[in-house]
Amino acid sequence: MAKVKFQLGLMLGWQDARQAYRRSALGPFWLTIGMAIQIVTMGLVFGLIFKTEIREYLPFLVTSIIFWGLISSTINEGCMTFISSEAMLKQLNLPHSQYVARTVWRNLVTGGHNMVLIPIVLICFWSFPGWSLLALVPSLALLILNLGWVVWLLGIFSARFRDMPPIVASVMTIAFYVTPVMWYPKLIDNNSLAHFLLGLNPLYHWLQTVRLPILGQWPTLENWSLSLLSSGIGWAITLLAYKRYRNMIAYWV
Numbered sequence: 402m403a404k405v406k407f408q409l410g411l412m413l414g415w416q417d418a419r420q421a422y423r424r425s426a427l428g429p430f431w432l433t434i435g436m437a438i439q440i441v442t443m444g445l446v447f448g449l450i451f452k453t454e455i456r457e458y459l460p461f462l463v464t465s466i467i468f469w470g471l472i473s474s475t476i477n478e479g480c481m482t483f484i485s486s487e488a489m490l491k492q493l494n495l496p497h498s499q500y501v502a503r504t505v506w507r508n509l510v511t512g513g514h515n516m517v518l519i520p521i522v523l524i525c526f527w528s529f530p531g532w533s534l535l536a537l538v539p540s541l542a543l544l545i546l547n548l549g550w551v552v553w554l555l556g557i558f559s560a561r562f563r564d565m566p567p568i569v570a571s572v573m574t575i576a577f578y579v580t581p582v583m584w585y586p587k588l589i590d591n592n593s594l595a596h597f598l599l600g601l602n603p604l605y606h607w608l609q610t611v612r613l614p615i616l617g618q619w620p621t622l623e624n625w626s627l628s629l630l631s632s633g634i635g636w637a638i639t640l641l642a643y644k645r646y647r648n649m650i651a652y653w654v
Contacts (some may be wrong), residue, residue, distance in 0.1 A: 403631050410563045436515050440466055440522075443583065449475040453585075463522045464612045465582045467535050468544075472607060473573045474550045478504055479524060480566040497643070497650065501553045505545065515542035530617040540620065547607055550635040552612030557642055560653040583597040603631040 444459040482504045483490060483497070490500075513608075523529065559565040578604055589596055599605055600623065602639075609624040 415565065418632055436466065437518055440518065456528070460519075460522055460526060460528055460616060461585070461612075462583065463518055464615050465608065467515045467519060468608055469580070469582045471508060472544070472548065472604065473577065474511070474556065475505060475508040476573060477566070477570055478508060479548075479552030480516040480553040480569050482552055483560045483650055484556075484563075484654050490651045490654055491527065497553075497647065498554075501549060501556065504552050504556075505548055508548075509545070513519050519544065523615075527613075528617070530615050531618050533585060533614045533617055536614040536619055537611065543625075543632065544611055545608050546632050546637060547603075547628065550632070550639040554635070554639045554642060555647055556652060560650050561646070566599070566620070576602075576604055580608065582608070600627070603627065 418425050420485060436626050440459070441465050456464065473507060478483050486500050486503075555565065559569075581599070586599065586605070589599065606624045606627045610620045613620045613624070
């Protein structure tokens with residue numbers, strides 16, 4: 402029965418993605434086209450600013466932008482996980498985990514369309530990752546695990562405090578600039594304080610674990626350790642919060 406309910410969350414997430422582009426000729430690939438134009442433009446501009454060859458910079462940029470888009474959209478939409486499902490919460494006795502699965506899966510489906518740009522760019526520049534690509538499977542699993550607790554926790558507190566969604570959106574905008582998405586982490590290697598502060602940014606480590614395998618590098622022990630640590634701590638806090646407030650969610654929305 403639990404498996405059926407979880408599959409319901411995945412089905413709802415799939416339907417959300419399809420509904421958003423109903424009667425559209427290209428569907429979610431409109432996002433892919435827009436992102437392709439954005440990446441090429443940014444690659445040319447910032448490649449000149451950073452004085453980096455486009456062959457080196459564009460694969461880094463396309464991987465960073467696509468996975469950052471997945472992370473940021475999931476976190477932002479996570480705030481609305483329970484609020485947007487108000488009718489279902491009040492009428493159906495379903496586990497709250499299926500609403501979380503719905504949000505995460507919807508963003509994975511949408512983000513999956515954009516990921517077709519990665520092999521296209523790699524082939525264009527004849528750049529192949531090699532054996533490091535094997536690390537992408539556990540990296541994606543770890544990323545989804547981290548996004549799961551973030552969506553669940555933000556969904557709870559956003560249902561109680563309606564100021565949370567705009568606050569989280571503002572924080573993610575700031576995080577985009579302080580996280581190495583458009584710029585190389587190696588640019589601050591000589592600044593110990595900046596490197597230390599960057600190391601405290603969990604979004605950086607989540608991004609590194611999925612970005613480096615595609616770029617032909619293995620994630621560092623620091624990336625793995627801190628991603629696992631954030632997952633463990635995050636799920637512990639989330640489950641404690643859920644245990645305390647689970648019966649209040651339906652009333653808050």
